[in-house]
Amino acid sequence: MTATAVDVPVAAPPRKGAGGFRRVPKVVWLFLLVPAVVEVAMVFWPALNSFYLSLTKWNGLGAAKPVGLKNFRDLLSDEVFLGALKNNVIWAVGFGGLSVLGGLALAVALNRPRRGVGLYRSAIYLPMVFSLAVTGLFWRVQYQPDGTINTLLGAVGLQSLERQWLADPTTALYAVLVAAVWRQVGYVMVLYLAGLKSTDPTLDDASAVDGAGSWQRFRYVTWPQLRGVNTVIFAVTVIDSLRTFDIVWAMTQGGPYHSSELLSTYMFQQGFTFLNLGYASAIAVVIFALAIVFIITYLVRATREEVNP
Amino acid sequence: MVHSELSRRGFLAGLGGLGAATILGGCATGSSSSSDSASTTLTVQSSLSDADPKAALTKVVADYTKTKVTLNTIAIESFRAQLPTYLNSGNPPDVLTWYAGSVARDYASKGFLLDVSDLWTGGGACAGFSPALKQLSTATDGKQIFVPTSYYWWGLFYRKSAFQEWGVQPATTWDEFIKLCQTIKSKGVNPITMGTGSTPWVASGWFDYLNLRVNGAEFHRDLLAGKHAFDGPEVKKVMDYYRQILPFVDPKGRSYSWQDAVTPLVNKKAAMYLIGAFLTTGVPADVVDDLDFFRVPAIDPSIDVAEEAPTDGYFASAKSHNPQGTKDLLTYLASPDAQQEFIKLSKSSNLPTSPKVDTSTFSPLVQKGIKHLNETKQITQFFNRDSSDELQVTADTALTKFLDKPQDVNTILTNWQASAKKVFGS
Numbered sequence: 001m002t003a004t005a006v007d008v009p010v011a012a013p014p015r016k017g018a019g020g021f022r023r024v025p026k027v028v029w030l031f032l033l034v035p036a037v038v039e040v041a042m043v044f045w046p047a048l049n050s051f052y053l054s055l056t057k058w059n060g061l062g063a064a065k066p067v068g069l070k071n072f073r074d075l076l077s078d079e080v081f082l083g084a085l086k087n088n089v090i091w092a093v094g095f096g097g098l099s100v101l102g103g104l105a106l107a108v109a110l111n112r113p114r115r116g117v118g119l120y121r122s123a124i125y126l127p128m129v130f131s132l133a134v135t136g137l138f139w140r141v142q143y144q145p146d147g148t149i150n151t152l153l154g155a156v157g158l159q160s161l162e163r164q165w166l167a168d169p170t171t172a173l174y175a176v177l178v179a180a181v182w183r184q185v186g187y188v189m190v191l192y193l194a195g196l197k198s199t200d201p202t203l204d205d206a207s208a209v210d211g212a213g214s215w216q217r218f219r220y221v222t223w224p225q226l227r228g229v230n231t232v233i234f235a236v237t238v239i240d241s242l243r244t245f246d247i248v249w250a251m252t253q254g255g256p257y258h259s260s261e262l263l264s265t266y267m268f269q270q271g272f273t274f275l276n277l278g279y280a281s282a283i284a285v286v287i288f289a290l291a292i293v294f295i296i297t298y299l300v301r302a303t304r305e306e307v308n309p
Numbered sequence: 310m311v312h313s314e315l316s317r318r319g320f321l322a323g324l325g326g327l328g329a330a331t332i333l334g335g336c337a338t339g340s341s342s343s344s345d346s347a348s349t350t351l352t353v354q355s356s357l358s359d360a361d362p363k364a365a366l367t368k369v370v371a372d373y374t375k376t377k378v379t380l381n382t383i384a385i386e387s388f389r390a391q392l393p394t395y396l397n398s399g400n401p402p403d404v405l406t407w408y409a410g411s412v413a414r415d416y417a418s419k420g421f422l423l424d425v426s427d428l429w430t431g432g433g434a435c436a437g438f439s440p441a442l443k444q445l446s447t448a449t450d451g452k453q454i455f456v457p458t459s460y461y462w463w464g465l466f467y468r469k470s471a472f473q474e475w476g477v478q479p480a481t482t483w484d485e486f487i488k489l490c491q492t493i494k495s496k497g498v499n500p501i502t503m504g505t506g507s508t509p510w511v512a513s514g515w516f517d518y519l520n521l522r523v524n525g526a527e528f529h530r531d532l533l534a535g536k537h538a539f540d541g542p543e544v545k546k547v548m549d550y551y552r553q554i555l556p557f558v559d560p561k562g563r564s565y566s567w568q569d570a571v572t573p574l575v576n577k578k579a580a581m582y583l584i585g586a587f588l589t590t591g592v593p594a595d596v597v598d599d600l601d602f603f604r605v606p607a608i609d610p611s612i613d614v615a616e617e618a619p620t621d622g623y624f625a626s627a628k629s630h631n632p633q634g635t636k637d638l639l640t641y642l643a644s645p646d647a648q649q650e651f652i653k654l655s656k657s658s659n660l661p662t663s664p665k666v667d668t669s670t671f672s673p674l675v676q677k678g679i680k681h682l683n684e685t686k687q688i689t690q691f692f693n694r695d696s697s698d699e700l701q702v703t704a705d706t707a708l709t710k711f712l713d714k715p716q717d718v719n720t721i722l723t724n725w726q727a728s729a730k731k732v733f734g735s
Contacts, residue, residue: 059393060393060394060397062397062419143564144564145561145564146561164560164561164563164564165564166506166564167506167563167564169713252507253507255506255507255509255705255709256506256509256563256709256710256713257705257706257709257710258706269702272390273389273390273698273699273702274698274699274702275390275393
């Protein structure tokens with residue numbers, strides 16, 4: 001905003017450090033203040049409160065009782081929490097890895113204009129328009145004991161692979177993961193398509209003339225140009241995978257016996273089914289810490305690379 | 310030009326902020342004005358979000374003309390989550406739908422519920438209700454805090470025509486029941502259907518019943534109150550019986566919800582379903598008349614017959630601004646006419662709590678349900694209603710694991726006891 005204001009030749013005071021701020025009329029600051037106050041009151045204040053709540057025992061009735069770090073100590077010996085943490089790692093790697101690999105592969109494959117390519121792109125992006133809860137319900141039907149997937153396996157003679165995907169603790173988490181990736185892959189593809197559009201095609205052509213193979217051209221010419229998009233996709237994927245809740249809730253509710261529990265579903269259950277709001281806040285703080293650690297590390301690295309490439 | 314666009318954007322943002330502020334202000338003034346007018350308007354907070362019960366309650370409340378009543382219907386999961394907040398707020402709803410038993414007692418012990426003892430004495434609306442219902446609506450300090458308006462029974466439901474086709478009869482003893490299961494299985498039909506996928510609490514139905522049959526109602530209540538251990542010899546014996554029926558349970562049930570598991574019963578792919586009378590809402594209209602049920606057979610004849618009969622109704626907030634009006638509304642809701650109308654319109658198989666309701670027009674199945682409970686010595690509610698929703702989750706984990714791996718029963722029970730201890734300790 002200030003940057004655009006600099007280009008405006010209305011007044012031309014000397015360009016100095018904070019000069020840009022002075023050029024914004026006071027009334028704009030006033031108007032900005034109102035949403036800022038709303039944001040602080042409705043977002044930051046409750047968020048800060050959950051830090052405080054994580055140090056208390058509170059069931060929503062009466063006053064919260066401070067218990068120090070007990071909630072966090074309890075978390076360390078809570079098998080369901082540790083299982084959820086492990087599942088979250090599997091989820092982040094699986095969800096992030098598969099949707100990025102799939103999205104990138106599809107974007108590269110569908111980047112060149114060809115007949116019917118628009119149809120493919122829309123078809124792949126289509127699942128994104130469904131909410132995660134709808135996606136979950138849709139896949140739950142596919143995974144039913146007599147659902148499409150088992151029927152298909154039976155039809156091609158793979159009866160031995162038929163199972164109760166969502167009721168089997170060894171497959172439940174992965175079954176949900178497939179459904180989530182199915183939806184996310186179109187989104188990542190669109191982001192990469194946009195990234196590929198902004199790459200310089202002449203570089204690609206030039207390296208082709210120089211005799212570079214298609215893998216070499218992708219790895220050494222295209223990929224470095226996608227750095228900006230990668231930063232966005234990394235941040236989006238990490239945040240999406242840590243806040244995954246609805247699709248698991250719609251498909252398994254963390255079951256059978258906590259085998260597909262994620263931190264978010266466990267937090268919801270502790271907070272809103274059991275009303276252990278202090279304990280649930282402690283889980284929320286862990287989720288927040290994980291997200292912020294990953295994202296800050298990555299952003300710091302990414303910006304440093306941009307400064308000294 | 311850019312400037313003007315900037316300020317327009319700023320203006321819009323400001324406008325949004327102002328708008329939000331006005332809405333917030335509106336909320337604040339709204340709540341204060343409604344507390345002023347609380348003496349004229351009563352609020353009913355309802356968790357009956359299914360279409361038929363919702364329409365039924367709307368009609369029943371609309372027929373109450375003495376005071377203006379606002380009915381808020383909230384989806385049950387949100388309602389459960391928000392219930393403490395409703396009761397704890399400065400301007401709580403006057404009347405709320407919920408369950409009798411330890412859940413209501415728990416809120417009463419925190420001082421959130423209105424004392425409605427006068428409804429239970431003299432000419433009060435609940436004075437004629439059964440002593441069992443009164444006991445269920447009484448808090449630990451001896452005051453009544455709940456107004457029960459309907460309840461339902463549990464049983465082994467089956468299709469009469471299916472049993473006829475297979476040439477089998479309902480069982481009255483445990484050995485007969487196992488034999489019945491074997492006969493049905495030999496015909497290629499799953500004897501028992503049970504949807505424990507997205508509704509794992511269904512597995513507690515069998516647990517409750519087997520515990521009632523093996524150890525009796527008093528032990529069952531004490532167990533759920535934390536006075537006995539889940540890994541003790543009594544519960545192990547219950548699990549031995551549970552294990553006997555596992556070969557007869559439809560294995561696909563673990564992917565089903567309770568509603569999904571009705572389908573095999575309707576299609577005669579499964580024979581029996583231990584479930585509450587709400588089953589009739591999930592069955593096609595032409596099959597309802599073909600449904601019948603029988604009691605879970607006795608195991609130890611020396612133990613009093615006990616049945617689950619979950620009781621629904623209303624409690625009122627202690628902070629209601631109009632306690633007199635609230636009690637009057639509760640009196641109306643508990644009245645025979647209101648009960649009858651609600652049961653009729655909600656199309657459920659619920660039973661009225663008032664003995665004055667004319668039940669002769671109810672279906673034969675419901676008549677049988679009334680008789681079934683009248684012949685029962687001990688009444689329990691259901692696992693979560695006799696304990697808490699949190700203990701229910703420990704049962705769900707333990708029992709669904711048991712359904713998958715019955716051979717690990719000892720480890721499962723040890724873990725169950727450990728997590729139950731945590732619940733009682735918190």
